[in-house]
Amino acid sequence: MMDTVAEVDTTASVDETSGAVIDALGFPDEMAALRETITGWVRTCDPEMREALEWQFFGGSKYFRPLTIFACYRAVHGPGPIPPHIMTSALVIELFHNMSLVIDDIVDRSPERRGRSTMHTRFGELNALMTSGYMVAEGYRLLGADLDGIALFSELMRRLGVAEVMQWRLRRKPLGFEDWMTIAGEDTGSMFEVCACLGDRSGNLRTYGGLLGRLYHGCDDVADVRGLPALGGGGKEDLRDGILTLPASLAIAEDDVRTAFCQTDPSDADLDLTAEAFTRALPASEAKLDEIAARAVAEARQFSNDPAPLEALVAQTRQLSGR
Template identity: 30%
Template sequence: MTPATSLFSPVEDDLDLLTENLKNLIGARHPILYAAAEHLFGARGKRVRPAIVLLVSKATIPGHELTPRHRRLAEITEMIHTASLVHDDVVDESDLRRGVPTVHSSFGNRIAVLAGDFLFAQSSWYLANLDNLEVVKLLSQVIMDLAEGEIQQGLNRFSTNLSIEAYLEKSYYKTASLLANSSKAAAVLSDVSPSLTEALYGYGRHIGLAFQIVDDILDFTGSTEELGKPAGSDLKDGNLTAPVLYALEEKPSLEVLIEREFAQPGDLEQAIAFVRSSQGIERSRALAKQHSKSAIACLEELPPSASRQVLVKLADYVLSRLY
């Protein structure tokens, strides 16, 4: 499997610069927030979201030279994503993310909430300074969508009548909206045609959904070491994902275990076994593949370039994580 980081070679130097800039944007005025920022914006993680923004930017700019506004958009995108992770980890009471201690486990809940708020506020300020009302609207929508997704997930815990459509809607709010709207924003800053702008929104939307579905499959097929958290963590928390929803259609006993919230010893292990022995994982793979193909189709109008080639390969990479 090709690692995502090697795919991003056309923007590797730009991503390194982005990481340094993110630490500097927080500034040394707040020592604890700066320590939290260093913890968050270290070299770990794939930086997929800002990489996509930079790739879309390069692919839509004549001469493929990034402008300061495109660079700042990529930084804002990563700030919004990181702020949402900090708050998610507080809500989910997660001690680890990708095997590394979360901000709230290292600095406490109070600092984690403030750090997330600070990052959202900083991203909004830098967003306003781009002086492009359409881009402000697009990224402001993302912040609303992230909150909407978290609320939907909270309200639907252990809900066995959740539909695949509702799952995809929640996945759009929580994951794909940022990729879709930041890709569109990059196209807006490049001043490309409305049809290409919408196509790049579609690329971000479909690749975001494919990413989320694959993550949800790996929750059942990956190891604790790979995931940085125990397998079946989402199911344990009552977050029913595509593999579970499909499995429920053929395993009535699974519904009983979920509805009693795994109250009895062995319930969770039995539920995971039901999912693994069903067609749920295979059907979820097919769903992820469908969105990956749709993402590639959205790039047809984009002129050939090294960056466009990487965007296509990235859609294949999403699926390759399963094998």
């Protein structure tokens, strides 16, 4: 039976994992306010778009990106209420993030995300594309006179476009870990890098954000190989399309794995061989993730007044690989 909007709450919600992360980071009130703001925004949107937006936003979210904004603000500016322009940035990052998910799902031909139909599967590709554009337009409108925010979101849009083209151009290529770091840095890394800059507004935590994004991206890659649903990624799609994931970047150092991975039209045997090799590469992948996490913590300690929120965010992100 096709799932329906009535089967989910008509308010922005979090899943169990995200609720635990929010509590651990100490932002329950801020996140409750953000979810209320998202719900209010959706209900004011054009009726032509509203059902698709409800489907996208009311099915649960990880909220790691707005949490990054809040943590970076708190680490630099200290305790106290999150100011309105930072709260608006947290709302807009959710719009841009969901836009990127819709586009990713179309490109990856993914019928589901986290066990629910993707927007283009449920509402059609045209509606999904137009709704993703609507989200971006609304994001810029909501930013108003925040010129620094506008510049950062424009940077994000450029880099996400570059990342998508780069990732597809480099699929099925015999690349390695440093290449993965570059791709992940422009993909998820750019999103978290911009979040850090939106939170601290000084640029000092930019490198921290980029490392945090790579950590999140790598944990997603590893969780996909393990078959975990935690991040909603596309492990099967990545394997089919020859996407350079973290385990892939390490496993294809072996000649037979590299040959199978680089096949234009891989056979079932090729896919089985690479899948097994990626599983064998999990311990090495986890070690790389530990290195990235340590670098992020070092950045937090060097460039923030109170690194505790940033260290906690790294620790929570690191758990997402499921080891």
